[in-house]
Amino acid sequence: MVTLAKEDYLDMFLKMQRIRDIDMKLNKLVRRGFVQGMTHFSVGEEAASVGAIAGLTDQDIIFSNHRGHGQTVAKGINIPAMFAELAGKATGSSKGRGGSMHLANLEKGNYGTNGIVGGGYALAVGAALTQQYHNTGNIVVAFSGDSATNEGSFHESVNLAAVWNLPVIFFIINNRYGISTDISYSTKIPHLYTRSDAYGIPGYYVEDGNDVIAVYDKMQEVIDHVRSGNGPALIEVESYRWFGHSTADAGVYRSKEEVDSWKAKDPLKKYRTYLTENNLASNEELDAIEKEVAEEIEDAVKFAQDSPDPDLSVAFEDVWVD
Ligand SMILES: Cc1ncc(C[n+]2csc(CCOP(=O)(O)OP(=O)(O)O)c2C)c(N)n1
Numbered sequence: 001m002v003t004l005a006k007e008d009y010l011d012m013f014l015k016m017q018r019i020r021d022i023d024m025k026l027n028k029l030v031r032r033g034f035v036q037g038m039t040h041f042s043v044g045e046e047a048a049s050v051g052a053i054a055g056l057t058d059q060d061i062i063f064s065n066h067r068g069h070g071q072t073v074a075k076g077i078n079i080p081a082m083f084a085e086l087a088g089k090a091t092g093s094s095k096g097r098g099g100s101m102h103l104a105n106l107e108k109g110n111y112g113t114n115g116i117v118g119g120g121y122a123l124a125v126g127a128a129l130t131q132q133y134h135n136t137g138n139i140v141v142a143f144s145g146d147s148a149t150n151e152g153s154f155h156e157s158v159n160l161a162a163v164w165n166l167p168v169i170f171f172i173i174n175n176r177y178g179i180s181t182d183i184s185y186s187t188k189i190p191h192l193y194t195r196s197d198a199y200g201i202p203g204y205y206v207e208d209g210n211d212v213i214a215v216y217d218k219m220q221e222v223i224d225h226v227r228s229g230n231g232p233a234l235i236e237v238e239s240y241r242w243f244g245h246s247t248a249d250a251g252v253y254r255s256k257e258e259v260d261s262w263k264a265k266d267p268l269k270k271y272r273t274y275l276t277e278n279n280l281a282s283n284e285e286l287d288a289i290e291k292e293v294a295e296e297i298e299d300a301v302k303f304a305q306d307s308p309d310p311d312l313s314v315a316f317e318d319v320w321v322d
């Protein structure tokens with residue numbers, strides 16, 4: 001049973017609203033050339049990201065993938081710096097060199113999103129080895145989609161993490177698609193969390209990954225297990241992306257009925273109902289947060305638009321660490 005301070009409940013709502021509004025805004029801005037290259041939206045998957053990250057500390061580390069806006073926001077990136085990064089500006093969180101698929105925020109433990117499917121797993125295992133070696137007590141979470149678990153890197157990484165007893169959580173957001181491929185074409189087993197059996201680690205499952213409290217609650221168990229030195233764990237949560245795979249995808253392989261059925265399970269509406277019905281927040285308070293987020297995003301877009309392009313010379317900065 002989850003019991004949090006009111007400010008923590010509201011912070012989760014704020015972060016979910018930010019993820020929603022940032023991607024809704026970007027969906028308009030990409031058409032006007034605001035973002036260089038492709039971008040992948042997290043709309044519909046807000047509860048999975050926020051529920052997963054709300055129980056981590058700033059020192060805990062995450063790695064994410066091409067669909068990493070949600071985790072990046074949940075891990076507390078500065079919003080104007082994120083917009084500037086998406087626009088490739090000098091004031092961006094990675095000085096404009098990363099963009100949508102390479103968002104990072106080292107101070108808050110976001111070691112980077114990653115355009116290579118399955119590319120984050122081994123990096124997360126390496127970071128977890130560092131935590132174990134230096135006995136920091138921090139843990140690492142590797143976010144991925146469902147399809148990525150069919151990459152060889154997944155199996156090698158989970159196996160190595162298991163035999164070395166590393167403090168890493170493999171967090172899978174199962175949205176049932178890898179681009180246009182329905183999961184039934186790519187994966188024989190009905191539940192991805194059972195893959196943990198092959199490596200001798202525990203597997204956890206949240207059927208309603210649109211319920212932020214359910215995700216948070218289950219993650220508390222997973223975090224306790226991993227932080228206590230019991231080695232890695234794997235968790236699968238079910239959710240759905242409302243938009244196409246990326247801005248280059250019209251989504252013709254999914255029926256309107258299917259998409260609508262998931263929109264009816266809107267994570268933000270679900271959480272608003274939970275908060276108001278349990279007297280944890282009023283509709284007025286939540287409306288005020290919505291307004292605050294809308295203004296914050298307008299300001300962030302303006303900040304990005306008014307920012308200068310990076311100088312070419314920065315391309316070779318921060319490549320090596322002594
Ligand atoms: C190694 C590699 N193979 C293929 C691609 C192209 N690609 C980008 S996203 C994607 C599907 C990923 O699906 P999933 O892991 O389920 O994540 P989702 O997009 O559903 O969030 C593919 C095949 C890639 N970027 N990297």
Ligand SMILES: [Mg+2]
Pocket residue numbers: 145146147173174175176177178179
């Ligand atoms: Mg997927």
